[in-house]
Amino acid sequence: MNLLVAQAQQFEAPEILYGAIAPVLIVLGAACVSVLLEALLPKHQRWAVQLVLSLVTLVAATGALIFYATSDRPEQGVATLAGAIAVDTPSLFLWGTLLVLAFGSILLIADRSVEPGGVFVAQAAIRPGTVQDRAQATKTGMQTEVFPLTLFALGGMMTFVASNDLLTMFIALEVLSLPLYLLCGLARRRRxxxxxxxVKYFLLGAFASAFFLYGVALLYGYAGSVKLSAIASAAAGTDRSDTLLFAGFGLLVVGLLFKAAVGPFHAWTPDVYQGAPTPVTAFMAACTKVAAFGGILRVLTVAFENTQWEWRGVLWGVAVVSMVIGAVLGLTQTDVKRMIAYSSVAHAGFLLIGTIALTPEGKTPGVSATMFYLLAYGFTTIAAFGIVSLVRNSDGEATHLSQWAGLAKRSPIVAGVFTFLLLALAGIPLTSGFIGKFVVFSAAIESGLTPLVVIALVASAVAAFFYLRVIVLMYFSDPAPDGPTVSVPGAFTTIAITLGAVVTLVLGLWPTFVLDWAGTGTFLS
Structure with a gap:
């Protein structure tokens, strides 16, 4: 007993900077409250309460983020929770990106869930009767658990990009992944x-998590710690065998590249993008990409910067493979969602170029470029999936390309917005996609990766073909007599699509503010 008392007296509780981690605490706390509401509220009250709670949570977390970012804080950042979480400028930028993208995703989820036959609505609840009866039945039968699951996934993503040690990063990876596995299976139309x-996402994700965890174990054996800074110190000045270091690095990176949908670790992407409810696909395509590359940036920059010449060539090859797979296989797709999935694989290759853009002096010009690319790509992707959710037939969403023929004649506005978004994904000037590729490729050239940039430009040209193919199909083909209709978007979907399209245009014309913010700080080491 005396020994326990002595040990308790020696224990010092870690300092917690609540102001620094307030956005994460707000999101995770609201997720827990949302679960309780799901269990306690009557079914007919859940939708409105859960939606309001989710939107208020995102606004409150964004307000806390802005307050802390504009306060008198250390420029180099702070570490809290015994050094497990690093709150620096990249963390704040990525948190802000995740929050605004999640806001757009929640709007899509809310709108698609209250329409008769919506993607999250139990079909048994939609019974004949008046419009009021059908609306009430729809709200009663909808799967409102989508809201707490989304908040938990978002909280895991925010923790993931700020994790300062590999164990915290692994826990955050599971917190963000498990809700996504469930969200993918919530579609009712194509059950x-x-x-x-x-199931496919869960099984492959489990293998990827195992790779990640084995990598953590090997790196712990090498450095005697799971902290990123300790691994960097051990790699810089030790006579230990490098076998554990690079074996652990390889396994760790496999887990990270899987989550980022980088080829050849992309096998889950087309099937999950196609099978998941479209609002969930939008959330995954935008926010998961931000979280995964945020984690990759921190790991490579903080823990493995001293060994860049050993691993840079490997990731150079992975980036080429990802760009080629995304560009070439995207040409063969006949489903819009699968086409965007392979587009995301190609974009993952472009993003990977930015993550490995380190100069011999240790500078990281690719960090700010990659973060800008993630923000621009996220808004464009959410708006694009919002458009996809509007083109429908009697079976639900009409995602086969043949059903999009002559869409401009049926709905010129929808076709025009989708054309603009596709041009942004292709990297056409006056869009955020062009600026994103320009800054990433510029950083890569500055880091001596000119051959890789040339390959990326060729891949971009090839990928542009399948974007243009959809545009030609919409404008220069005759619509089928029994073709799909374009449903009138609800208020939430309209806001999400408008927000994505406007940001895509604004970042293409005036990107300076975002680029300056992304480039004001470095990762805390």
Whole structure:
């Protein structure tokens, strides 16, 4: 007993900077409250309460982020929770990106869930009767658990990009992944396809998590710590065998590249994008990409910067493979969602170029460029999936390319917005996609990766073909007599699409503010 008392007296509780981590605490706290509301509220009250709670949470977390970012804080950042979480400028930028992208995703989820036959609505709840009866039945039968699951995934993503040690990063990876596995299986229209996608994502995700965890174990054996700074110190000045270091690095990176949908670790992406409910696909495509590359940037920059010449060539090759797979296989797709999935694989290759853009002096010009690219790509992707959710037939969403023929004649506005978004994904000037590629490629050239940039430009040209193919199909083909209709978007969907399109245009014309913010600080080491 005396020994326990002595040990308790020697224990010092870690300092917690609540102001620094307030955005994460707000999101995770609201997720817990949302679970309780799901269990306690009557079914007919859940939708409105859960939606309001989710939107208020995102606004409150964004307000806390802005307050801390504009306060008198250390420029180099702070570490809290015994050094497990690093709150620096990249963390704040990535948190802000995740929050605004999650806001757009929640709006899409809310709108698609209250429409008769919506993607999250139990079909048994939609019974004949008046419009009021159908609306009430729809709200009663909808799967409102989508809201707490989304908040938990978002909280995991925010923790992931700020994790300062590999164990915290692994826990955050599981917190963000497990809700996504469930969200993928919530579609009601195409239940078998959705559940198949969820199971495939879960199984492959479990393998990727195992790779990540084995990598953490090997790196702990090498450095005697899971902290990123300790691994960097051990790699810089030790006579230990490098076998554990590079074996652990390889396994760790496999887990990270899987989550980022980088080829050849992309096998889950097309099936999950196609099978998951479209709002969930938008959330995954935008926010998961930000979280995954945020984690990759921190790991490579903080823990493995001293060994860049050993691993840079490997990731150079991975980036080429990802760009080629995304560009070439995207040409063969006949489903819009699968086409965007392979587009995301190609974009992951472009993003990977930015993450490995380190100069011999240790500078990281690719960090700010990659973060800007993530923000621009996220808004464009959410708006694009918002458009996809509007083109529907009697079976639900009409995602086969043949059903998009002559869409401009049926709905010129929808076709025009989708054309603009596709041009942004292709990297056409006056869009955020062009600026994103320009800054990433410029950083790569500054870091001596000119051959890789040339390959990326060729891949961009090839990928542009399948974007233009959809545009030609919409404008220069005759619509089928029994073709799909364009449903009138609800208020939330309209806001999400408008927000994404406007940001895509604004960042293409005036990107300076965001670029300056992204480039004002470095990762805390």
């Amino acid at each position: 078998l396809l959705s559940q198949e996608a969820a």
